[in-house]
Amino acid sequence: MNEDFKKIIEAQLSDIKEKGLFKEERIISSKQGRKITVNGKEYLNFCANNYLGLSGSEELITEGKKALDKWGFGLSSVRFICGTLEIHKELEKKIAEFMGYEDAILYTSCYDANLGLFQTILTDQDAIISDELNHASMIDGVRLCKAERHIFKHSDLQDLEEKLKQTQGKRIRMIATDGVFSMEGDIAKIKEICELAEKYNALVMMDDSHATGFLGQTGRGTHELGGVAGKIDFITSTFGKALGGASGGFIVSSKENVEFLRQRSRNYIFSNSLSPTITAVTSFVMDYISQNSEPRERLWRNVKLFRQLIKDAGFEVSPQEHPIVPIMLGDAKLAKGMASELFKEGIYVIGFSYPVVPEGKARVRVQISAAHTEEDIKLAVEAFAKIYKSYI
């Protein structure tokens, strides 16, 4: 190891620790689910993106075993050489149908989908206008692209319109937004964004990772909730949250757009195919959630119950109805302290503070799942109330 380089890395690690930004990874020794085991103790899990409660489900395990037997473990190939199975095409068809689009293209993560999209379809003659709170993968995707970059203030339509006016000389303008923003659980003003896009002849791209499978009347996502089906040019999303939670992502769009991505998207062309087991099980999940509304209904009942009980207990929560529920505490030490006290009580949640969220807006983020029982939710709220009292 080069000694000079070692010192540089060590200094950076110390700096991360001094600033209180070092992320410890808790080691879990059980399946993902409403209860998980850490250091031999069981915890109620309120911080997974396991919205529909499918991640550790027995049905998915059975499907996974069947898929492993039929398709084997790996493919050792990219899609265009010898890495396209019938089940990849089947999953792409199901995703496209579910999302209401002509076609879909699979990536090994949504991060990858976001890295692959902008650089492939936009050039230096174009402009991207991106919400300031967009997910890191969109920010990185935009960085890889030669188009001019513009950032609009979070969900600020006036600022967005200003940026659309400023970029009128460009060949193509693309507005990029999360469907649901993960720190707040707040939902993009997608109807208004689409109206502005129409007015200024711009494209719309939305990352719907925190909505696919459960938001909107039939769980299609933010486009369904906002009544803008067919008006968003590209939607990216993940299989790593509500849709079984393994990994993988996709882009849906028109037939031609998806064909172009297949021909030109570098991280699609030069990266291994989505693993057969994940592909087959996710395909099962797409059928399952299309035919069973029960997990979605249970999730929303749980969301309503938690939001009501936590408000009744005197906590300030964001107003939007979403399973991401940030409990706003303001002070960073309070948020961190409450999360670790809750952990001692058997409730696993995470405290977030600056720079992940703005200064003075520290919070404990709770994520509700269809897997939670009423009893779990009541226990969590009681623990919040008890621990908060010990702080004031």
Ligand SMILES: Cc1ncc(COP(=O)(O)O)c(C=O)c1O
């Ligand atoms: C909005 C958003 N987009 C993309 C991703 C990345 O998804 P994946 O885990 O499939 O790479 C995440 C994950 O945290 C996310 O929250």
